[in-house]
Amino acid sequence: MEPSKATNQVLAPLIIGVTGHRDLRNEDRDILSRQVRALLLELKAKYPFTPLLLLSPLAEGADRLVAQVALERGIEARLIVPLPMPIRCYEQDFRTPESLAEFNALLQRAERSFEIKLLRGNTEEGLRQPELRDRQYQEAGKFIARQSQILIALWDGTDTNLVGGTAQIVRFQTEGVPSTEDCDLAPHERFPVYHIVTPRLKNPNPPGKPFTLRTIYPDVFEKDETRARKYYAEMFARLDEFNRNVSQADSALIEGISTSKRYLFGEAGEKAIPPEQTITLQRYAFADALAVDFHQRMIRTQKILHWSVFLSFACFAAYAHLPKLLHAEAPGRWPWWLWASIGFFSFGYCIYESARKRGLETNYLDYRAVAEGMRIKLFWELSGVPDRVEAYYLTKQRTELDWICNLLRGWYCLEPEEGRDSPLLPEDPVNPKGVELAVSHWVDDQRKYFKTAAEREHLKSERLERWVRLSLRSAAIGAVLLAIVMSISRVSRIVTSNEWLHGLPFILIELLLAAGALLHHYNERMAYSQHAKQYRRMRVIFDHALELIGEALQSGNYRSAHTCLRNLGKEALTENGDWVLIHRERPLELPHP
Numbered sequence: 001m002e003p004s005k006a007t008n009q010v011l012a013p014l015i016i017g018v019t020g021h022r023d024l025r026n027e028d029r030d031i032l033s034r035q036v037r038a039l040l041l042e043l044k045a046k047y048p049f050t051p052l053l054l055l056s057p058l059a060e061g062a063d064r065l066v067a068q069v070a071l072e073r074g075i076e077a078r079l080i081v082p083l084p085m086p087i088r089c090y091e092q093d094f095r096t097p098e099s100l101a102e103f104n105a106l107l108q109r110a111e112r113s114f115e116i117k118l119l120r121g122n123t124e125e126g127l128r129q130p131e132l133r134d135r136q137y138q139e140a141g142k143f144i145a146r147q148s149q150i151l152i153a154l155w156d157g158t159d160t161n162l163v164g165g166t167a168q169i170v171r172f173q174t175e176g177v178p179s180t181e182d183c184d185l186a187p188h189e190r191f192p193v194y195h196i197v198t199p200r201l202k203n204p205n206p207p208g209k210p211f212t213l214r215t216i217y218p219d220v221f222e223k224d225e226t227r228a229r230k231y232y233a234e235m236f237a238r239l240d241e242f243n244r245n246v247s248q249a250d251s252a253l254i255e256g257i258s259t260s261k262r263y264l265f266g267e268a269g270e271k272a273i274p275p276e277q278t279i280t281l282q283r284y285a286f287a288d289a290l291a292v293d294f295h296q297r298m299i300r301t302q303k304i305l306h307w308s309v310f311l312s313f314a315c316f317a318a319y320a321h322l323p324k325l326l327h328a329e330a331p332g333r334w335p336w337w338l339w340a341s342i343g344f345f346s347f348g349y350c351i352y353e354s355a356r357k358r359g360l361e362t363n364y365l366d367y368r369a370v371a372e373g374m375r376i377k378l379f380w381e382l383s384g385v386p387d388r389v390e391a392y393y394l395t396k397q398r399t400e401l402d403w404i405c406n407l408l409r410g411w412y413c414l415e416p417e418e419g420r421d422s423p424l425l426p427e428d429p430v431n432p433k434g435v436e437l438a439v440s441h442w443v444d445d446q447r448k449y450f451k452t453a454a455e456r457e458h459l460k461s462e463r464l465e466r467w468v469r470l471s472l473r474s475a476a477i478g479a480v481l482l483a484i485v486m487s488i489s490r491v492s493r494i495v496t497s498n499e500w501l502h503g504l505p506f507i508l509i510e511l512l513l514a515a516g517a518l519l520h521h522y523n524e525r526m527a528y529s530q531h532a533k534q535y536r537r538m539r540v541i542f543d544h545a546l547e548l549i550g551e552a553l554q555s556g557n558y559r560s561a562h563t564c565l566r567n568l569g570k571e572a573l574t575e576n577g578d579w580v581l582i583h584r585e586r587p588l589e590l591p592h593p
Contacts, residue, residue, distance in 0.1 A: 013053035020062020020154030084140035137164030145172035156206035190218035256289030284374035308348030382434035454535035461528035471516030
């Protein structure tokens, strides 16, 4: 696959929904178009690497006006059309041939269109009833509010309480779409609304100054617009940073992408899976290659930070003691040791600040989370599990990692069968070949990985702790011996009269203590011991899953194996979220001895 095509598939869009009145006044269209154009151009300028994706049902009025502006040269947003009902029923809303022609022309320019499923018990015949028709418009509005990170509302600001009306869609966006499940404790997704005060034929004098733009933030921010603006700006900036890293992929990253594919499916790579799953594999490979790259950078940075602090401390110890050892007659210190100490510390501090500002550690963690989500999504798709990864992923870290859920949501919008959010049902198809692929290339491979990784991380932790104990014990033994020696008056006089015998032990004890403290700090930052515990737990889970799935496949019960894969995916998503949290609680910091 050509890198340019791969890049286009992997770039995650900023999803913009639209709602508004159908009865716009003709004399207002130009100024409304200018306002919408300015808003979209501002978003493109802020997030230059992120494609804009517009969700518009293309109803008359606001829906079409925003779509026409979004498709203009210089903006060139991608258009997806969620039709609130079967198209033959929807077209009945367009009273004139010109309106129908305008609808079809815009529909032809859409990247994708699909029909929202009819509500249970509803039929095309039933859509003749206005209240049932409004319910379908409400369902389309719910879809837009669930998927959109920004909603453009061409609205007069009046709450008419109409089912499926503009005011209701605005509430869905800022308050969250009500759950259909009983006692759903998960917090609603809430996003801002860019409200352009819009006169309409039914209300030519709306409250507020016409055509002004105001941002409506969710109430969860308690009217603190500064905090709300910062929160969403950071979320969208993280999305744009991911897209920038994808867009600027160099030859090393391209090679890393190939390595990631081989890691999953061996030399067969993407040839091992059906063509419809290659996009998911491509997204996994990009995220995994980026995570590996940032992980290597992060490890190098951690080592540089700890070495720079140790060398800074060593130079300071030399500044404090060496002049006495080498030039006892010199009245002053050697200033270059002090300058060297300051230099090493300054170097480490600059590396730390640079890594922190570039988000080195957060990028590694976040991209690893994206890759794990795509890995499970890929094997779910192969085996026929219809669940959406973001529904189960990172629920504990929603405040910190919302941008990842939005990235996954953006990819989901670009995929077919957008309206399918149903849980696993008995009648859902099972792909036997896909189940077998998932077992061999995911369950068995991950089981082996967790076994090896648990041993590796345990050995790393033990090795570092041995060095810590050796350093501290050596320092303690040295201090005890020095105390004993200094307690013997004759020996004490000999030691104190010789600068080397008197000063060198202090330098060695100080350096051993510093080395022990820094090694312990490095071990804590890398969380080797915690990793080993988690990996052992996941090995047990994957061992048990492999046993259960093997029994199911042996008896030809692919349905049971299918269910096991679904449950295993949910468990793996939870584990990865916990892994991210472990490291989030250990942010990159400048160590101290």
